[in-house]
Amino acid sequence: MSQTPEQNHSQEEDNIPLQHAAEHERPKKQQSVLIYLVILFAAAFLLMALSYFMQRRTSDATIAGLRGESVSAMQSIEDIQEENETLKQQVADLEARLEEAQKEADDAQAQADALTEAQDRLTRAMDLFWQIDEAYVRGRYSLCRTLIAQMEDTTQGSALKESLPTETTTDTDRFSPADRYQEIYDAVM
Incomplete structure (x- = not known):
């Protein structure tokens, strides 16, 4: 086709x-x-x-939230710093009070030691005084002089006679231990 x-x-x-x-x-x-x-x-x-x-x-919402948290955190930090400063001041005050209390305790201990020493000296002086008085009453004058020499000894500081009471504790007109010692001392020495 x-x-x-x-x-x-x-x-x-x-x-x-x-x-x-x-x-x-x-x-x-x-x-x-x-x-x-x-x-x-x-x-x-x-x-x-x-x-x-x-x-x-x-x-933006997250950033705003974080800013709010940041401000809150900064405020918390400032509060903690203020509290820290307050605590430091309290510690300093307590340390000063402790130091003062320690000084007072040291002073009290020194006074207690001095009182103990004075009490010991008084006890030794009274013991020696009664021995001197006993020897004088019995007529043992040489023993009395030996004991008086011990009472007058100043090698350990002051003489023990300085520790004898100068006032009587009785209601009688008797001599005080210091006055009686002086009477015996004048009679024997």
Whole structure:
């Protein structure tokens, strides 16, 4: 089946409107794809913008919360520092009071030691005094002089006779131990 040139030409003329129609339809399809892509890009851009603003808002809220916590933490730190300074002052005051109390305790101990020493000296002096008085009453004057020498000895500080009571503790008119010692001393020495 061979076609004649006229038939060929007629067929070509019939194809022209189809080609023309196809060419005009294609841009419509391309335009709709292009519009579809633009809409997709616009939607994607809007979603990205929305996501950005939501993230920004969340980030701002987080930063505001952190700032609040930071301010709260700084206030807590300042409160702790003030409390620390107060505690340091209290420690210094307590150390000063402790030092003062220690000094008072040392003074009290020194007084107690001095009183103990005075009591020991009084006890030794009274013991020696009674021995001197006993020896004098019995007429043992040489023993009395030996005991008086011990009473007058100053090698251990002051003489023991300085520790004898100068007042009597009885309601009688008798001599005090210091007065009686002096009486015996004058009689024997």
